[in-house]
Amino acid sequence: MANITFSSPNYKDKTLYAVAGSHTESILQIAREHKIPIDFKCQDGECGTCLVKVTPLGKKERMAGPLTDKERTVLLEVGKITKDQIDKMLVDDFPCTWRLACQMIMRDEDLLVEYDVE
Numbered sequence: 001m002a003n004i005t006f007s008s009p010n011y012k013d014k015t016l017y018a019v020a021g022s023h024t025e026s027i028l029q030i031a032r033e034h035k036i037p038i039d040f041k042c043q044d045g046e047c048g049t050c051l052v053k054v055t056p057l058g059k060k061e062r063m064a065g066p067l068t069d070k071e072r073t074v075l076l077e078v079g080k081i082t083k084d085q086i087d088k089m090l091v092d093d094f095p096c097t098w099r100l101a102c103q104m105i106m107r108d109e110d111l112l113v114e115y116d117v118e
Contacts, residue, residue, distance in 0.1 A: 003110045005057065006036045010117050018106050027052065027113055028101035038115045043102045045070030048078050050101040050115075057110035067096055068103045075100075 004027070005015040018030055028050050031038045040050040045068060067075070067089060075081045080098035088094045101113070 002106060002108050003057070004030065004106070005110075005112045006031060006038075007112060007114045008037075008117055011037070025106055026102050027054075027099070027104045027106065030106065031101060031113075031115075036115075037117050038101050039117060040102060045074065045100050045103040048074040048100065051075075051078070051080070052099055052101045052104075053097055053114040054099050054104065055097065055112040055114070056095075057112055065105050065107065067099070071096075071100050071103045 002018050003015055004018050005013055007013045014034070014036060016030065016034055018025070028038060028040055028043065030036075038050055038052065041047045042049070067086075072081070072086055075096070075098055076083065076086065081096060085094070085096070089096060101115070
């Protein structure tokens with residue numbers, strides 16, 4: 001089980017208890033179920049609208065599963081990661097601070113998810 005704290009400059013922080021391990025619920029799905037206003041458009045990892053900053057709150061630093069191919073492409077295009085960082089992630093399973101909420105699947109770890117609302 002995991003706690004996710006959603007944080008935005010425009011809203012009070014909200015911590016949710018999330019069922020982890022099902023490998024089916026994305027951060028965006030969890031946010032929508034609890035009326036947390038993370039912006040999104042395509043919900044398919046292609047537009048980058050649901051960009052969030054993720055920080056581990058526990059001792060673990062894995063921060064969910066690895067980046068999807070779509071996430072790598074979008075994050076590279078918007079300048080949140082570099083080609084060198086992608087190469088390191090592929091070899092060392094290096095965690096990425098920036099994620100797409102629609103692509104990031106919850107695991108058993110406590111997270112801080114920061115988002116902006118337009």
